[in-house]
Amino acid sequence: MLNIRTDRLTRDFGTLRAVDNVSIEAGRGEIIGLLGANGAGKSTLIRMLCGLVKPTSGRGEVVGFDIVRQGAKIRRKIGYMGQQSTLFEDLTVRENIEFYAAVYGMSRRETRNRMNELMHDLRIGRYADKRIATLPSGWRQMLAFSTAMLHRPEVVFLDEPTSGLDAISRRELWNRISLEAGTGTTVMVSTHYLDEAFYCTRLIILEEGKVRVCGKTETVKSAGGADGLTHYFIHHEA
DSSP: OEEEEEEEEEEEETTEEEEEEEOOEEETTOEEEEEOOTTSSHHHHHHHHTTSSOOSEEEEEETTEETTTOHHHHHHHEEEEOSSOOSOTTSBHHHHHHHHHHHTTOOHHHHHHHHHHHHHHTTOGGGTTSBGGGSOHHHHHHHHHHHHTTTOOSEEEEESTTTTOOHHHHHHHHHHHHHHHHTTOEEEEEESOHHHHTTSSEEEEEETTEEEEEEEHHHHHHTTHHHHHHHHHHHHOO
8 A cells, every 4th residue: 555656746936946746656664765965855845745835736645645635634644753853842741742642632541551652662751741851852852753653643754853863862763763664654754864764665865856766775775876875975965
């Protein structure tokens, strides 16, 4: 079953073409690595798939819903996490979880069960009543990802979630991402880090809004793609 499908998806901002005829597919449990330099169109593509930005032309579906006509239905089925923490720093860990559970329409019983799961899985019980502002950045991002997954979405979009994290925190977050994908969740994640590309099952490289590389990670690597990706990052990243 395909959770994401686009056909020649395009978005213009005036004379600037941010996303140019992008056709991609993603199935259940896949981790789609979305790579590209700043301005390549990664964030615009993700926002279109979330039903937040309408395409200029082309079509797209997420979990079977049309991204133009059924954006509200899509947003009930997905999770989202950006570079900047979506958590409220003046609220405690517990209060943030309760807030997002209410946003997602979860019952008190569901909220309590998921709260207990997170406290156990993330080993953050001792931080439950600490304000988010007092937590290290790695913990904040791990919790932000967990709140995006709170309602068990079918698809989650992660827009450079590890930006600014140290190597250990990045690895721990990726371990969590891989666990969630193992339950059948489709993950689309944009990243600037070459090593993170190879956590993904499929790679998409955008350049000036166009898809330059698209394929299974192992296929890209076996075709000499690792050297190609290294060259790309050296010459395109600021």
